[in-house]
């Protein structure tokens with residue numbers, strides 16, 4: 001189930017004389033010539049009785065639709081329209097949410113998507129919202145979008161069978177259910193089985209069944225024998241209904257839960273097993289939130305930096321009451337306190353969790369921060385140029401170029417002249433040969449930029465369901481079994497109780513017994529702040545060995561930052577200011593002649609980043625350290641042994657720390673992952689990525705290496 005940062009192909013489309021898209025890959029039409037929108041409503045919305053089901057949702061309840069073949073997004077847009085109409089009839093106040101999951105093997109390029117969507121003027125508001133953030137990126141993996149009216153879209157670029165499997169809790173035979181409460185309605189689209197036999201396989205129908213629950217329904221346009229047989233064999237009860245237009249019939253179906261093998265039928269054995277150990281599966285918390293209605297009532301978040309504040313906002317948006325505690329009087333006083341931070345993440349050609357998470361985070365951050373960037377007091381989407389001058393970075397460039405060439409509204413590759421045009425700074429050096437000048441040496445993210453993290457945090461906390469409590473230093477965290485509650489005791493002697501707690505206090509998590517095992521390491525970073533712009537002509541952020549941002553609304557310009565493990569003092573040093581200055585001077589010819597006199601005017605800020613050994617943040621449920629080590633002790637004998645046990649996690653305790661210097665980029669997506677895990681709704685990332693971020697990964701690695 002390993003997902004790759006690998007290239008798929010765009011849909012190759014011909015436009016017929018009526019202006020409708022035809023797939024060259026499948027030689028089939030995307031939608032009916034006789035009114036695609038009406039057909040969508042007839043086949044998918046009505047067969048799944050969506051109008052009635054949407055109108056019956058309780059406040060804070062979620063509804064999950066999953067589709068095979070996102071195509072032009074027509075089904076999605078029509079669903080958004082219906083969702084909006086039902087909300088307007090019922091009053092917009094309810095916090096119910098629509099989660100739409102779509103899998104697509106051949107995503108449309110941005111121009112094709114724009115052209116297809118222009119065919120539906122009445123869907124324009126939703127089409128525009130999607131097009132504003134649709135990159136046309138054709139790399140396998142999850143892309144996550146959020147729209148107004150509480151609509152979330154998870155677009156999985158992959159083959160339908162493989163992509164949908166990334167929504168399963170585990171590859172273990174006994175744990176193939178969804179890693180959320182399950183799909184409520186399926187839109188079984190995809191080209192006709194005769195034109196696309198590879199998709200309509202028994203494995204597809206099995207996967208649909210795995211991800212379904214008692215009330216799951218399904219609608220499809222086809223009545224082909226292979227579909228009827230596949231659905232029936234996997235536990236769906238099918239009905240034929242009158243088809244749309246000239247089509248005589250179509251199918252609807254209802255899932256009838258089937259008996260599944262239980263974990264107990266598997267043996268514990270030190271012998272090699274093909275079944276993975278389901279340690280990331282989190283049953284304790286699933287039991288506490290068995291159905292949509294039982295969302296956490298009140299959640300405490302410890303730590304009001306970007307990680308904690310984003311988590312609070314993500315939960316409040318789902319209608320959950322949150323209290324954020326911080327030992328400081330105000331939010332963002334730790335590593336999130338710099339006046340200008342960069343939304344920065346490093347793209348990589350690699351297929352690992354880090355590369356996938358970086359990409360997914362940056363894509364989501366780009367849309368999430370759009371309203372923040374619109375306020376010049378908070379930040380600026382001035383663009384970020386990442387220099388790839390080091391030999392290793394240079395080597396990656398052609399490969400990155402191949403992977404990302406089509407996603408121009410996400411990133412571009414620039415040569416020196418182009419970098420000068422976007423930054424206002426010269427990059428040529430007198431020794432450059434003409435060939436060097438033409439090579440692409442920078443990666444440019446046109447829609448990213450800098451943000452003032454304290455202002456971002458303040459904005460995130462200003463939600464009626466969020467209470468901020470400053471000057472509250474957490475002393476003890478105790479689980480009261482009889483009450484199924486966490487008791488929080490603060491240094492002041494104050495106490496509070498919550499059913500759920502999120503630890504988002506960076507390196508301080510090591511001070512709590514429940515999270516002291518996490519291998520977080522503080523790394524000191526000092527930024528330098530000039531009271532007046534030293535490079536007023538700078539138009540975009542430049543990131544090389546250090547970074548420099550364009551001046552903020554007050555005319556201040558921030559650059560930095562140092563990395564130091566040995567000195568953990570929060571005092572600024574002039575040596576560090578010198579280091580920051582020398583790094584930015586090296587970055588570009590136009591920065592080279594900054595006068596050293598500026599050193600006399602600089603102020604700055606030193607803080608401790610919270611870093612991890614594998615550079616990924618720690619996001620997810622908190623493991624019960626002792627029980628985990630006992631349960632999975634056999635791993636010390638054989639890393640591939642059979643342990644048919646799910647991970648013992650502490651009920652209702654979650655973690656969101658370890659963002660290093662990428663808190664601004666990583667926090668928005670991490671918060672969505674946590675909110676989804678706590679509310680049992682679809683994750684914005686694959687289960688593989690959720691596992692790569694799982695706080696228990698370090699215990700598992702230690703057990704394998706016999707370090708516990």
Ligand code: SAM
Pocket residue numbers: 011029030031068069070071072073074075076103104105106107158159160161189190191196198199
């Ligand atoms: N639902 C779409 C809409 O609203 O525009 C139309 C879907 S179109 C008829 C079928 C889609 O299924 C195409 O976009 C095609 O690329 C996609 N598809 C075909 N085979 C697939 C597969 N094996 N996995 C994922 N998507 C597939």
